[in-house]
Amino acid sequence: MFLRLLYQSFRRQQRRKLLAGIAVTLGVAVATAMIAVGVDIGDKINRELRSYGANIVVYSDDAALRVRVGDQEVKPAAPGTHLKESTLPSIKGMFWGHNILAFAPFLDAQAQSQSGPVSVLGTYFDKHLRFGTEDFSTGVEKLYPWWKVQGRWPTDEGADVLVGSQLASRAGKQVGDSIDLSGLSVRISGILTTGGAEDNQIIAPLAVAQRLAHAPDAVDRIYVSALTKPEDAFARRDPERMTAADRDRWYCSPYANSVAYQLKEVFPGARAEQIRQASQNEGTILSHISGMMLLIAIASLLAAALAVSAAMATTILERRQEVGLMKSLGATAPAIASLFVSEAALLALGAGILGFLLGNAIAQRIGQAVFHSSVAITPVLLPMVIFLALLVTVAGSVAAIRQALKLDPVLVLRGDV
Amino acid sequence: MSLHASIFLHVLKRGLLGRGNRPLIAFVALTVASTMITAMLSLYQGLESKLNRDFRSYGANITVAASDERSLPTDAINRARAALGPEAVVVPFAFAVARTTGDEAIVVVGTDLDQVRRLDSWWSVSTWPSRDNEALIGARAERHLRVENHNFQLDFAGRQLSFRQAGALKTGSDEETRVYIPLNTFERWTGIKPSLLEISAPGSRERITAAVAQLESVFPGMDVRPVRQLLHTQGSVVSRMRSVMLASTLLIALTVALCVFSTLTSSILERRHDFAVMKAIGSSQATVNALFAGEALTIALCAGLAGYVLGSAIAAWISQANFHAMVMPRLSVLPLVILADVVLALLAAMLPLARLQRIEPAGILKGE
Numbered sequence A: 001m002f003l004r005l006l007y008q009s010f011r012r013q014q015r016r017k018l019l020a021g022i023a024v025t026l027g028v029a030v031a032t033a034m035i036a037v038g039v040d041i042g043d044k045i046n047r048e049l050r051s052y053g054a055n056i057v058v059y060s061d062d063a064a065l066r067v068r069v070g071d072q073e074v075k076p077a078a079p080g081t082h083l084k085e086s087t088l089p090s091i092k093g094m095f096w097g098h099n100i101l102a103f104a105p106f107l108d109a110q111a112q113s114q115s116g117p118v119s120v121l122g123t124y125f126d127k128h129l130r131f132g133t134e135d136f137s138t139g140v141e142k143l144y145p146w147w148k149v150q151g152r153w154p155t156d157e158g159a160d161v162l163v164g165s166q167l168a169s170r171a172g173k174q175v176g177d178s179i180d181l182s183g184l185s186v187r188i189s190g191i192l193t194t195g196g197a198e199d200n201q202i203i204a205p206l207a208v209a210q211r212l213a214h215a216p217d218a219v220d221r222i223y224v225s226a227l228t229k230p231e232d233a234f235a236r237r238d239p240e241r242m243t244a245a246d247r248d249r250w251y252c253s254p255y256a257n258s259v260a261y262q263l264k265e266v267f268p269g270a271r272a273e274q275i276r277q278a279s280q281n282e283g284t285i286l287s288h289i290s291g292m293m294l295l296i297a298i299a300s301l302l303a304a305a306l307a308v309s310a311a312m313a314t315t316i317l318e319r320r321q322e323v324g325l326m327k328s329l330g331a332t333a334p335a336i337a338s339l340f341v342s343e344a345a346l347l348a349l350g351a352g353i354l355g356f357l358l359g360n361a362i363a364q365r366i367g368q369a370v371f372h373s374s375v376a377i378t379p380v381l382l383p384m385v386i387f388l389a390l391l392v393t394v395a396g397s398v399a400a401i402r403q404a405l406k407l408d409p410v411l412v413l414r415g416d417v
Numbered sequence B: 001m002s003l004h005a006s007i008f009l010h011v012l013k014r015g016l017l018g019r020g021n022r023p024l025i026a027f028v029a030l031t032v033a034s035t036m037i038t039a040m041l042s043l044y045q046g047l048e049s050k051l052n053r054d055f056r057s058y059g060a061n062i063t064v065a066a067s068d069e070r071s072l073p074t075d076a077i078n079r080a081r082a083a084l085g086p087e088a089v090v091v092p093f094a095f096a097v098a099r100t101t102g103d104e105a106i107v108v109v110g111t112d113l114d115q116v117r118r119l120d121s122w123w124s125v126s127t128w129p130s131r132d133n134e135a136l137i138g139a140r141a142e143r144h145l146r147v148e149n150h151n152f153q154l155d156f157a158g159r160q161l162s163f164r165q166a167g168a169l170k171t172g173s174d175e176e177t178r179v180y181i182p183l184n185t186f187e188r189w190t191g192i193k194p195s196l197l198e199i200s201a202p203g204s205r206e207r208i209t210a211a212v213a214q215l216e217s218v219f220p221g222m223d224v225r226p227v228r229q230l231l232h233t234q235g236s237v238v239s240r241m242r243s244v245m246l247a248s249t250l251l252i253a254l255t256v257a258l259c260v261f262s263t264l265t266s267s268i269l270e271r272r273h274d275f276a277v278m279k280a281i282g283s284s285q286a287t288v289n290a291l292f293a294g295e296a297l298t299i300a301l302c303a304g305l306a307g308y309v310l311g312s313a314i315a316a317w318i319s320q321a322n323f324h325a326m327v328m329p330r331l332s333v334l335p336l337v338i339l340a341d342v343v344l345a346l347l348a349a350m351l352p353l354a355r356l357q358r359i360e361p362a363g364i365l366k367g368e
Helices: A002-012 A014-052 A085-093 A164-172 A206-212 A244-249 A254-268 A276-317 A321-326 A333-371 A383-404 A408-412 B002-017 B022-056 B076-084 B113-119 B183-190 B203-220 B229-269 B272-280 B285-323 B334-357 B361-367
Strands: A054-061 A068-071 A072-075 A102-114 A116-123 A127-131 A134-137 A148-151 A162-163 A178-181 A186-195 A201-205 A219-227 A272-273 B061-066 B087-099 B103-113 B132-138 B151-156 B159-170 B178-182 B196-200 B223-226
Touching: A002 A014, A002 A201, A002 A333, A014 A272, A014 A276, A014 A333, A014 A383, A014 B229, A054 A085, A054 B002, A068 B103, A068 B223, A072 A321, A072 B361, A085 A102, A085 A127, A085 A219, A085 A254, A116 A383, A116 B103, A164 A186, A178 A201, A186 A206, A201 A206, A219 A254, A254 A272, A254 B132, A272 B002, A276 A383, A276 B022, A276 B229, A276 B285, A321 A333, A321 A383, A333 A383, A333 B229, A408 B183, B002 B285, B022 B076, B022 B285, B022 B334, B022 B361, B061 B203, B076 B087, B076 B203, B087 B132, B103 B151, B113 B178, B159 B178, B159 B183, B178 B183, B203 B223, B203 B229, B223 B229, B229 B334, B272 B285, B272 B361, B285 B334
Parallel strands: A116 A201, A162 A186, B103 B178, B132 B159
Antiparallel strands: A054 A219, A054 A272, A068 A072, A102 A116, A102 A178, A102 A219, A127 A134, A148 A186, A162 A201, A178 A186, B061 B196, B061 B223, B087 B103, B087 B151, B087 B196, B132 B178, B151 B159
């Protein structure tokens, strides 16, 4: 009897059920989309902020002081001990290796050109590396997406170079010209504008700089761009003075400090420091944006809950006559209430799943349109959203059912209320 | 006419005040809608300036360098400040290479340390110098200086000067290899004038780019450059957040509008008896429509105002809690919110009325 009533209610009142269903679907969809975007936005903006460049630098511990004023290297750093180029791929093998978005090694060298001494900076442009079974490529193209190259990027294996824009205009060089570096003739494949010291340098493949510096396998500094978590009080603690458990937790959190610590383990005898300008400021921006989106997700959840419970309440209040009829036929209040609540629960379940799928689609659209990448949806969201939908629909119905049950059936059936 | 008008007003008043909690429900629903819309729009408009302000903490976004070993004109700071207004931070830098007592070369920078503190808030400094002969020492420079008892000596072109260490500086980049001293001490010691201005101009990427052009005309022949990496990041983050906020605002507005619409529509449908009675005792369709529309309009206006106040308060609270800075109530949002409310209320009233018109009043009164 109960099941038949339930079935008939869905079969006969299709318009009303459809309206309530649409409300639940939309509410759940909006809540799902906002939560998914809100949860994922930290990661998305973090990647966006990483386009600023490196946030960790690794350099040899006893490297001499660099004496550099503005763009000009006054005195090249005396060759101290170098880092080893052959160790570079192991960066990907460290605990937070997957959070390393890009890195590039740098080696300073000096060369004599036709127009006097020039400073040469050796680096990776987009070098293919292999660690274990993993192939990846890294270099300044990924690390500094804002470097503007007029012409083409050189390859890492060839002997083509980039020439800084100021140096190029001083020496009257253009793309395609060749330039003599201490007897080594190289071709200019592009003119580089960065707004920094590189504008006065020649950027060459690392191997070329190593030949010029007579330092095989050598690297001066490594700039690393890593996805990190904003720094908090725990991140600033000294790992040497922690308890074993704290140290493990610190080591396994992607703080700039702990990633730097792991880099130090990869390069024994090196120092690894967070570049405070990048790491400190992006922390602030990230926490502001995530906090804001969290609050907005909560607001959208509230709005959706309100919309759904209002829609449920109205559909039930429209059915006062039905309630009156059941009461006058002798149905008890709990029997009526359980019928209506079951209806609401069924609706919430069906429309909730539909809404979750729709919300996923909306979140993906936002992700594709704004960030050109998909938004990660945690599967935990599905039971959570369905539970919330059930809660809100049933809560919205219960208040209305109680109100409908309080009315006198005689008055309701006469149409006086 | 005047009698007609006064009856109309009376019925309108009774409809609004003397009919239990039905107008109240409509008012609450519309207020919630306008609150959400106001809060989202205020946050949307305020977010950009908040983010732009956040990006200023990265430090300079424009540099002005004197060309080829020369120094900047003496009034350069004032000229830059005059061009950019009081909000901009302008910091002069002068560079010299001095020798330590161990005869190592080291870069000494003369600057306005109070302004640097404002410009580069991310510098980690144990103690900022407060006196003329105090110096800030980069973390990597420290062991080359042979600091004894907080004192060390530097030599520039045969002129010795002793300094007192105020604090150590950690940044993770080239600043760590240098010694920073107050500009007037530096000028008296070396005779070198500032050759670089680091400027933090306020505003969006577009405004900063405009400021670069402005500075180029103020400093002809000098090297004015935007800090490209900062502007690139700022531009992309701000524009992406703008799109995300717009999408969220639209989604939330759609949800609350839908909720309000369904509530209002059913509250009008429930009054089909009033409608039928009015028609039955001879009022014209236009009068009935005007009456329902007037009711909806009054409620919408009140709800719009109340929602505007509430929504502004919520936006102010959110930005206070999140950005530690208020979003001021924006008057530009008010007409938009009221318009949205009125359109919503009128639509929600007119659609069911159009449906009721097609039914005979007698049918409605009989309860069909």
